[in-house]
Amino acid sequence: MRIMTAHIYGYGKLVNKTFNFNEGMNLILGYNETGKSTLMSFIKAMLYGHKKNEREGKDGSIPENRKFKPWDTDKYGGYLIIESDDKRILRVERDFNSKSLTVFNEYNEDITNEFSYSKENGMLGQDLLGMDFECFTNSSFMCQDKNLLYPEDKEHIAQKLMNISESGEEDVSVVDALKKLKESVTFLGNERTSKRKYNILISQMNEETRQLKTMKEDNEKCIEYLSEAEDLKKEIKKLETEEKLCARKEIFDSVNKSTREYENLVKKIEEVENELSDVDIDAYKKKRGQFNSDKKEYENYKDLQEIKKVLYEEEKRNSKNITFFIIFGVIVISATAVLSALVDIWFIFTSLAAIPFIVLILLLRKKNLSLNEETKRIEELMEIEKELDQTEERIKNDNLKNDILKKYQEMQKQILEQQDVLDYNALLEKAEVYSLKTVKPLYSREQCIGLIQTKRERLAVVNAQLDRYVKSDVQIASKQELISVIGEQLNSLKDTQKALEYAISGIEEASKQIKEEIIPKMNQKMSEYLYRITANTHNNLLTGSTMDLNTEHNNSIRSAYSFSDGTLRQMYLAFRLAASRVFSSSKVTPIFMDETLVYYDKNRKKSTFDFLYELSKHNQIMFFATDIEEELLYKKDITVITLN
Incomplete structure (x- = not known):
């Protein structure tokens, strides 16, 4: 892969800047604070994004996503135009504010889904360069402070190279895989273990078999x-x-009892109805009204008997008065008659004296006749009152009997409701239905x-x-099926154990074969690069699983740290470039270098730069520096980009 263009909308101090790169060697020159490190960080961030959850360092350093926030714009991002190894032109756009990335092809079609990029990992470079972020920053991406490797960097490269040397994949560790497989074998267990899956299945098989035998024996006992x-x-x-x-x-007994009770009530109702009188209520009311009207003129008296008594007393007094007046009149007339015999004038007096008595007696006699008539009327009213009272008594008795009739009829209704029938005939039908x-x-x-x-x-x-x-046939069959399933699980577990053993053996054999190829390949590349970097002075740089560097010098094996700092830096440069080639064996990876030669002497600078120029014919190289000697550029086709 090679980078053709980098356009920055806003990244740190760089705003709306475009940089065009060519194949081969690209020399980016600029004094301090002109944006060299910013441009280099922009390209890295476009490929791999910013580190997730990065915090402020103890030395006061701030996370990259905050460090490179644009100074003069809200637009935080940009795009790269790249040419992939299969000659496709891709445009990679990234917005660091929204943490989004989009990839377009040469037809401006969105092909982001063709890559394994996600917002969680943010690493498009893994697809394009064939290495993860740590491998990239420890091999192809050489910052000014990365000319030597720190222990943690060596450990990471060592692990990746060991993975490659064992499995052929940088993220697949054969050691871890073998450890997991052996742990799986141990986890499954065998005859010599006690609490593993194998032992549990054996125990289950024995227990279920015992239970099946007991079930069959119990069935026979029951x-x-x-x-x-x-x-x-x-x-x-x-x-x-x-x-x-x-x-x-x-x-049936209840219905019969209810039937008898109902029939008794029928008889009682008939008896009560026969006892009812034939009083004409309307005639009674009319006669009572007339009586009350006639009696109204005597309302000053307590009752008719008192009126009769008063009339009787008055008639008695009148009779006494009449008798008195008769006797008195006879005496007077008799005396007058005697006197008239003596004197004629007394006869006249006698006649005149008799007239008042006669008139008075006649008046009293007439009054007695009137009183007698009144008494008869009173007696008639008394007779009517007696008759009305008797009629009223019969009406009261009829009302009582009607109340009794209603009570009997209500009892009949309750009997029918209790038996849930509508009438007497239905009651008889129910008795017939339930008859035994x-x-x-x-x-x-x-x-x-x-x-x-x-x-x-x-x-x-x-x-x-x-x-x-007792256990049913279904239970016994279920138990037999469970035993069969456990047997299948045991067989499957044994097959798995054999497969794991075969896998362990196969992986170990394959790892051995791959390791015999990768480490020598790494050593061959390091030696080749070091020979050219040191102008044929050193030609045998070797490393092993610990990534310690050793070389043969004057017929003895010596550590790289026994040489001068200049030679040591050249050895680690050869180490990084060889690691980059191994990591991206199927990709052509650009190499980024920031002030890599700043501590080199003149001869080392020339031999190293000449080697890098030759290497740029295969890998695009972005070489960032403050300045560079003209003699290093002599007769070299190099693209120079100057930052102001």
Whole structure:
């Protein structure tokens, strides 16, 4: 892959800047604070994004996503135009504010989904360069402070190279894989373990087999219980039929009793109806009204008897007065008659004296006749009152009898409601329906219920014994199926154990073969690069699984740290470039270098720069520097970009 263009919308101090790169060597020159490190960080961030959850360092350093926030714009991002190894032109756009990335092809079609990029990992470079972020920053991306490797960097490269040397993949560790496989074998267990899956399945198989044997033996012991249970069910069914018969008899007896009560009420109703009088209420009311009207003129008296008494006393007084006046008149007339015999004038007086007495007697006599008539009228009213009182008494008796009739009729209604029928005929029909005819119950209903309860309790005991011991064909078949399943699991586990053993053996053999190829390849590249970098001075740089660098010098093996700092830096440069080639064996990776030669002497600078120029014919190189000697550029086709 090579980078053709980098355009920055806003990144640190760089705003709306475009940089065009060519194949081969690209030399980016600029004094301090002109944006070299910013441009280099922009390209890295476009490929791999910013580190996730990066915090402020103890030395006061701030996370990259905050460090490179644009100074003069809100737009935080940009795009790269790149040419992939398969000659496709891609445009990679990234917005660091929204943490989004989009990839377009040469037809401006969105092809982001073709890559494994996600917001969680943010690493498009893994697809394009064939290495993850750590491998990239420890090999192809050489910052000014990365000319030597720190222990943690060596450890990471060592792990990645070991993975490659063992499995052929930088993220696949054969050691870890073998460890997991052996842990799986241990986890499955065998005859020599006690609590592993294998042992658990064996224990389950033995226990289920024992239970199946017990189930079959228990079934044979429960024949008598089965027979008793059947007999109890038949007896309970017979008693339930008997109990229903008793219940039917109770209903029949209840209906018969209700029928007799209903018929008795019918007779009582007839008797009461026969006792009712034939009083004409309207005539009574009319006669009572007339009587009350006639009696109204005597309202000053207590009752008619008192009026009769008053009239009798008055008539008696009048009779006494008449008798008195008669006697008195006779005496007077007799005396006058004697005197008139002597004197004639007394006869006249006698005649005149008799007239008042006669008139008075006649008046009293007339009044007595009137009183007698009044008395007769009073007696007639008294007779009418007596008759009305007798009629009223009969009406009261009729009302009482009507109340009794209503009570009897209500009792009839209650009887019909109690039996849930509409009328007497329906009551008779119900009695006919529930009549037992020739069948009679042997027990009372209470006896039936008691016997049923006793039989059911015994049946519950028998069933409990059967549930405890007897197992159905389905249960036995289920147990046999479970044993079969456990057997299959055991067989599968044994097959898995064999497969794991074969896998361990195969991986170890394959790892051995790959390791024999990768480490030598790494050493071959380091030696080749170091030979050219040091102008043929050193040609045998070797490393192993610890990534310690050793070389053969003057027929003895010496550590790289026994040489001068200049030579040591050249050795680590060869190490990084060789690691980059191994990491991205299937990709052509650009190499980024920031002030890599700043500590080199003149000869080392020339030999190293000449080598890098030759290497740029295969890998695009972005070489960032403050300045560079003209003699290093002599007769070299190099693209120079100057930052102001």
